[in-house]
Amino acid sequence: MYAESLLENRTIDAPAEVEHDVDQPVENEATQQVERDLRRVPIHPDHWYPLAWSHEVKKGRAHGVHFAGDPIVLVRTETGKLFALEDRCAHRQVPLHAGVVEGESLRCCYHGWTYDCSGKCIDVPYLGKERLPNGVRAYPSREQGGLIFVFPGDPALADSRPVPELASVTDPKYKTRRLGREVKCHYSFMHENLMDMNHQFLHRRQMGNMRARSLGRRRGEDFVEVDYVFTREAGKQPIGESLVFGGGKKNETGTGGKDVMTVRTGYPYQTLQIRTASGTLVMDLWIAYVPLDAAQRTNRTFGVLSIRRPKVPFVMDLAWPLLVWFTERIFQEDRDIVEMEQEAHDKQGGDRNNEVFPVIRELRSLLRERGGRTVIPIYKA
Amino acid sequence: MYAESLLENRTIDAPAEVEHDVDQPVENEATQQVERDLRRVPIHPDHWYPLAWSHEVKKGRAHGVHFAGDPIVLVRTETGKLFALEDRCAHRQVPLHAGVVEGESLRCCYHGWTYDCSGKCIDVPYLGKERLPNGVRAYPSREQGGLIFVFPGDPALADSRPVPELASVTDPKYKTRRLGREVKCHYSFMHENLMDMNHQFLHRRQMGNMRARSLGRRRGEDFVEVDYVFTREAGKQPIGESLVFGGGKKNETGTGGKDVMTVRTGYPYQTLQIRTASGTLVMDLWIAYVPLDAAQRTNRTFGVLSIRRPKVPFVMDLAWPLLVWFTERIFQEDRDIVEMEQEAHDKQGGDRNNEVFPVIRELRSLLRERGGRTVIPIYKA
């Protein structure tokens, strides 16, 4: 029903740019990097970042997370209100997430200093109310699509920046799977991995021999996107893949057209969408890579993958465990390889990538331009 | 019989200082710290430090320990004599504790170089006696109260400095429990933790809701001490606590007076004593925090806790396992929290404590003044 069958059902206006894409002279990227090693560009804080799944923060509980080395505590009060504070007591700097939610406030576990949703200290049990010390920093927070978003940058900008909408999540025509893990690499490797579909060879055991063809790219101030079509070169389509891309048997559209996959980095998020020749969105992945440590050498991945339900809906439910297995295996392969890239970077002490694919060079340029202005200090391996 | 009942049985001359203590203006401690981050003040070496329990060093055996990064070997000879040497062979620097005790000397395990109790090299099997190389450093050592004390500083000062006396240990009216663990923090966090009884909130699961009131503090050249009384605010007294503080049932002294707890840092040691209204010492804790590593980010705690036996002595023996469990749980909570403090300090790269309790500010000043004169280099987390 889905992807691959559709990949074959669409007339492709293979643009001249395809060949151009891969055949233009490979200029040395070093010139661009003299000023800025991409792996040392911090993610820009003035965006909404998912820091937890909604279910991780239960009523009346505090939950500790990190953004780029900053500890943040997410609190859901007894009435269900959500707030986010710096995860350090103003007194002795211990994590507030070890504390106790009392009504609409959070009490530190150690000496009982208490903070409200704005971070103000409202009680020190052994101190007069008139002498209360300063409190802690509060972060703007929002909840959407099963994710808790925090704005770690300048709070004055929070309202003007959009919280990501995850449209397919609430659309009953789609079934959604959430995926996420910690991955030990800079977020930029994640973007490059997903956007360069020439890495299908990595998944040959899961996917067989698939060949990607880029149909051309588009670049805006804050995004890069690229379209691909795929051809199976050898091997049988694995059952896992047929659940994502659709199976040959259900192919009712012939081989004249192909599904088109669009991968887009709309800073700082990434999406991957597959549309049929007739324009139906059959797969919709939204994903963010949130740096955890100050060196931004580890990210937590929050992915929301929505698959359009087939006409016989229970078919997908039956097959769902296989899809889970299939996506887990692929994600594991991607994780292993990007961690190897990070390890090589740390050992080499700099970025020696020799990129030949113009899409990825455009992406790298975007990530450099939109990233934070500071430089991550040298990482000591 | 003991603490809490007694806490309630004593008339308190609640001194004006109590309120004064907590209500005086909270000055910014930064001024004091410009010169000296407390967490980078090394412990002063010119004191007797316990480095092992007596039972850890068996006859005819060598035992390796550390003081602030210096490896030290404790040797008990076949005749029972104890001595302490630098734990590195003068030849190839391997640990002497891996060697063999031969009579009254210690032979290195590698090439057999042999040292006497003064550290002098008295044999190299393949070298003439007239050509023996220099030996290793010896440390003054003493044994008292089941502890092996070593003087790591200037040996010329050893005799003039008192070895701690643990009086209750040998008094049959008391039963003694030894407690100790490695804790991953600077020794100063340990002193502050025990002396600030406002941290009872941390032990709410073990102790219920206890409220401490400070009765005032005293400061001398080498000590700070503070008296407390306690009030139970809510909850039932746990059985573990009644073993330490005494149970309500055994309360024979009424509620007019209260037990008084005195916590004292007499540099570099700490004590916690509970006395009844009539002056009887019911609980007597002596404790030392010995830095293990050069960065002094880990300490080994040697605590000796003596509890006065009740009139029906077997009652305590039956209850002893509960007391062990109770103290272990509380010690575990304290250990967790001070390790979080250390972790925060390492991440923040400096001391951002915002202390409001005058007792602790006095203590911090004492620890700075009495500590070693050098500065611990920045700790690389």
Place this chain on the structure above:
Amino acid sequence: MYAESLLENRTIDAPAEVEHDVDQPVENEATQQVERDLRRVPIHPDHWYPLAWSHEVKKGRAHGVHFAGDPIVLVRTETGKLFALEDRCAHRQVPLHAGVVEGESLRCCYHGWTYDCSGKCIDVPYLGKERLPNGVRAYPSREQGGLIFVFPGDPALADSRPVPELASVTDPKYKTRRLGREVKCHYSFMHENLMDMNHQFLHRRQMGNMRARSLGRRRGEDFVEVDYVFTREAGKQPIGESLVFGGGKKNETGTGGKDVMTVRTGYPYQTLQIRTASGTLVMDLWIAYVPLDAAQRTNRTFGVLSIRRPKVPFVMDLAWPLLVWFTERIFQEDRDIVEMEQEAHDKQGGDRNNEVFPVIRELRSLLRERGGRTVIPIYKA
């Protein structure tokens, strides 16, 4: 038949140098080391180093190894040809050993870039053949005596440097055992350990009380060697040792002569040979210590131990498991002690060895002179 019996069967011309060796004034080695801490001298790369056992690199497979921090991939093609490349794809620096051997070439697992035996990039699936990027470095490689040798230095010198011959390995009169482990120390500690036979005390549990006597040393431009004879001072000969050195029962040569053990460092390798009074080689050990990491704080040991078969050959086969156990135990003791030496060096931040044995001082001087010209940066413990 072998060692110890023979040790006793040989007339020794105990040279005057023996006493001279151990009794000459112990000069302070510091003068020599002002310029060069031996533990920071890198091994010289212009030699053939074993990087794997032959059986580790199977047909059609790639195998990743390291030399002094440099990742190297060993490839055995389907036709059995062996080659060695830098173990990083020229594209994104991921390890090539995770790739796929295709015919006589190696394809990277990620985007499928492909390299031939010279390191040339011969295919990028999504790029025109005329635009192929640069490839990766190739290393000269050889296979001999069950070992794969690589020349990590200047390739122009490879042919002029001899690949070690392991003569006893192919001689049916000997039975050979291969031994090797990773040891966490600088290679120089390994050389010193084996060459200083005064460390028999370390193996007292395995060997009993053996006393070594040095018969004198020889020094050439690229070697140091020393002869020893042994005397049993106390205890019974262990069964394991009798397999290596020969048992008393088989002693047919009387006690007039002794076996002679010669330990030689012929840079960068080491050998230990035991010969009878009549000159028969009864034990022949060849060993190399290959630094794995850039700091050269870990080495992989490749040892080839050949023992001359007794006249009743099956005797040795029956006893072989005992010999394996015996050599493993001894090697474990040596490994433990050299790792302690390295640990002491790292903590002390420099070489404080106080060597009194002239043979070892000569060896240290050789290792300094023949080592690489650079200095290993300070190791951060």
